[in-house]
Amino acid sequence: EDKVVQSPLSLVVHEGDTVTLNCSYEVTNFRSLLWYKQEKKAPTFLFMLTSSGIEKKSGRLSSILDKKELSSILNITATQTGDSAIYLCAVPALTGNQFYFGTGTSLTVIP
């Protein structure tokens, strides 16, 4: 059965810390992995990764895909309170249009 698993489920850090969020997947005919950030409303798109080993970067956030290990990490450096959110990892299914979502990691950044 296809699935996406994220860890940790929740994380509390202090401002300025660096965090690493993990996503592992078992999806038939994988082609891409997406990261989203969800605050109070719906998820906002962060990154899409298709090739292994290539880092996608946006400011303090970066992500890498490891197709050999069937996983991806999302790094956030110098965390700020505004980074507090749920971070979701999603992998599109080959057939149909379904996304397999992970359970999400709830990040809380304390001032």
Add this chain to the structure above:
Amino acid sequence: GAVVSQHPSRVICKSGTSVKIECRSLDFQATTMFWYRQFPKQSLMLMATSNEGSKATYEQGVEKDKFLINHASLTLSTLTVTSAHPEDSSFYICSARVGTGADTQYFGPGTRLTVL
């Protein structure tokens, strides 16, 4: 990026009534839209895939007669929760893909439904 809107953002209704939620792609045409449901502290659960001009495809366990989906145009999909009950209270989110075959989905801001 692509913008998806949802209306209303919040609705409170009495048990037994029907509620319609609209999802619009504002600056692109979406042949496919998706409807998700999210319970507190849980991830998104796909309810159905809405295809323009054809019937929606529902996920296992989702009652198609209770959650009516209509995708009448390339920019609008609607979800109607019929005869709502308190257990239907949830956060409903729609999303759309930009172009066929694209993997990226853009999400609407969500609709918080509370059924009294």
